[in-house]
Amino acid sequence: MTTSSTVPPPATTGDEVARHADRLWQAVRSGDEHAAGARAALADGVPAETLLLDVIGRVQRKVGVEWAANRLTVAQEHAATAINDRVIAMLAQHPDAAPAQPERGRVTVACVDGEWHALPARLLAEVLRLRGWRVDYLGAQVPAPHLIAHLHLTNPDLVALSGSLVTRLPTAHATLTACQATGVPVLVGGAVFGSDGRHAHQLGADAWAPDARQAAERLRRPLARRASDHQVLDDLPHLADQEYTLVAGSARQLVRDVLAGLESRFPAVRDYDDRQRDHTAQDIAHIVEFLGAALYTDDSEVFSGFLVWTADVLHARAVPPVSLLPALDLLEHGLRDFPRAAGLISRSRQALSEALHAPGRPDPERNDPGKPA
Structure with a gap:
């Protein structure tokens, strides 16, 4: 003893x-x-x-x-x-x-398709296991058809869906809607749904939690099972203008056009080696992807928040953050016939400019101000 x-x-x-x-x-x-x-x-x-x-x-x-x-x-x-x-x-x-006894129920924990950051979901799975849940942890980037097949096979009490990349919002929306259509309620979490859960509520999730501990606490009260036949446009009527669909469908051409415009504005870009061109194209592609997410949610903060974060990342890597601005100018010009997209770019560009010149921030033109992102 x-x-x-x-x-x-x-x-x-x-x-x-x-x-x-x-x-x-x-x-x-x-x-x-x-x-x-x-x-x-x-x-x-x-x-x-x-x-x-x-x-x-x-x-x-x-x-x-x-x-x-x-x-x-x-x-x-x-x-x-x-x-x-x-x-x-x-x-x-x-x-x-x-784990605690007796077993409280069965939960499927998965990441949105395309989401490689699986550790938050893994932490949630282990916390729920400790609290007495039977957990099916499916890991990173789970395609929706495979997730739905698993739900039909196991009939869990709920799905916990995790995502951190805001660009995965359309996929997250389709996935949680498909889960709900099986009658299984969905709890969501992660940065993809907003730090305040705004996109969780907007997309019709049954519950949202900002972290694993609060998710486990929320599940002390059961989530009601339900059948759902609502459509995406029920949640997001602004998608009726088709701007998100058209911009997402033309993303590759937009990247090529912006890159070509940068070559005209900054002749030095023409002398970039393959690695530099690839990095520049990737940066522009991320800008277009986040614009798409902002169009999907009609939330300019999705885009402006990404731009301000990117400015900080560029500064840490000795790239002048002001170099983002000409890319935004070119993108706005290319989407001048899309009023909602152009408005999102304009508002986000203003937010970025204000952040770059806020008191206490480093010089946004540090190093070579003529070097694009």
């Missing part, structure tokens, strides 16, 4: 959790999986859910911040994510992380 004097006290203080988060950060930063210390955290009495959300989740958010600030390479970001994923796998098999 173990005496109380040999049992470590629960590590519930913020300082103790921060210490373990720092240890994990140092491990993922150096690529040293064995230094991650998850078993030590459990031995210190850190609850498994706290370890998942306040240690692993906290470190993963820092990985994203450090990548955006150009203090982690893409390879380091991938390595860090892989270590976090393996720590979660270890935790799932640890005897100190046994």
Whole structure:
């Protein structure tokens, strides 16, 4: 029999959790999986859910911040994510992380098709498992037909759908509508649905939560099963103008036209090597994709928020953020016959200009102001 004097006290203080988060950060930063210390955290009495959300989740958010600030390479970001994923796998098999009993119900957790950032969904799956749910975790980028087939096969109590890329909003909408058509309610989360859940409500989700802990709390109350026969236009009547469809369908041509326009404005672009041209084309393609998402939701903040974030990423990589502006000018000119698209570009361009010249921000023309994004 173990005496109380040999049992470590629960590590519930913020300082103790921060210490373990720092240890994990140092491990993922150096690529040293064995230094991650998850078993030590459990031995210190850190609850498994706290370890998942306040240690692993906290470190993963820092990985994203450090990548955006150009203090982690893409390879380091991938390595860090892989270590976090393996720590979660270890935790799932640890005897100190046994799920609650009795079983509360069955839930399918999946990422939107095209969504590779699976760690938030994995964290949710493990938290729900700890709280007594039977979880079918399907992982990254699950095509809607395969997800629907799985629902027919398993008949879960609900679907939890995760996504972080706002450009996947149309796919997310189609997927949650298809799930609801089977009678299964859908809880959604992730940046794709807005930090305040605005797009979750707009697209007709049954519930939304900003993080895994609040999602688990929300599911203390069951979500009602329902049959749904509503159509996309019921949720988004502005799509009747066909601008989203036409812009999305002409995305490749828009990218080519903007790139050609940049060559006229900035002759130096003509001398770019293949790698530089590819990067420039990719940047323009992202701009067009986010414009499409803004058209789909009729929300200019989707586009302006992306532009301001991109400006910060460019600055961290020594590319003048002001170089975004001529690309926006060219895109607006190319879409001058699309009033809603042109209006979104104009408003977002103004928001970007204001952000670039806000007090305390670095010079938006730093380095070579004639170099396009």
